[in-house]
Every structure is written in C-alpha cells, then in structure tokens.
Amino acid sequence: MEQNEVAFGPFRFSPTLGLLKDGVAVKVGSRPQAILALLLERAGVVVSNRDIMARVWPGLFVEEANIRVHIGSLRKLLGKNEVGTDYIENIPAQGYRFVGTIRTILSPEAVEGPVVPPSAPPADLSILCLATSTG
Numbered sequence: 001m002e003q004n005e006v007a008f009g010p011f012r013f014s015p016t017l018g019l020l021k022d023g024v025a026v027k028v029g030s031r032p033q034a035i036l037a038l039l040l041e042r043a044g045v046v047v048s049n050r051d052i053m054a055r056v057w058p059g060l061f062v063e064e065a066n067i068r069v070h071i072g073s074l075r076k077l078l079g080k081n082e083v084g085t086d087y088i089e090n091i092p093a094q095g096y097r098f099v100g101t102i103r104t105i106l107s108p109e110a111v112e113g114p115v116v117p118p119s120a121p122p123a124d125l126s127i128l129c130l131a132t133s134t135g
Helices: 030-041 049-056 064-078 108-112 125-134
Strands: 005-008 011-014 018-021 088-091 095-098 103-105
Touching (some): 011 030, 018 030, 030 049, 030 064, 049 064, 064 088
Antiparallel strands (some): 005 011, 011 018
C-alpha cells in the first residue's frame, strides 16, 4: 500500500521524502522513521511492540528497550501536539499510539486520477428511463 503524504502540527511526512518541519528536512534515522511511518499509518490505533519489531526489524529479535529508545528520540524530535501532549502515547503492556491530528495530502495523481481516453460516449440515461417506464 502506498501511503500519501500526511501533515500534523508543523510537520509533513512522506515515506519517500521523510519528515519536514515548517518545510525544512528533519534528520531522522531509518528505524525511527520506519516506526513513525507505521504509527502514522495506524494513527489513533495502538500498535504493539510485536508489530513495530516486525516492520522495523523484520526477521530479527530485538529487545523492547530498542523500541523505547527510538520512541524517546521521536518524542523529543516531534515535541508536543496541538493539545500539549506527546504525539506518541505509550499504552502500558500494549504498545504505542499516534495521537495528533493528521491531515492527508493527496498526490496530484490521486486527485486528478489517471488519464484514460473514453472508449465510447456516455449513454443518455434519460432515454433508458423513458423506455422502461412506457413499456
């Protein structure tokens, strides 16, 4: 699934372009960026440590302390959301949840749609309605 660019607070995030704050690129390591992408994809939903490990460290076992370190660096980097709390919330014994307000920014291709020439002129539905009502 290709994720559209999203915005939250002063940030914009794109899986391909990374994180921007007020239009300026923010240096984020690959693993914290992967965690952020996952949390943004599932914003408002608790993401388990197991799901984070599977996405960020596929096929490897890592200590949960590694996740906590990366979450801590993301919290420090992102600061507080519009209601004054961290963007990433810890749900004890369950995982983490992104709690900011997200705005999806659609790519121009998604807004305009693919350019496909019409194969036939559109049918005149009013004729079909008349034909069925009189028969």
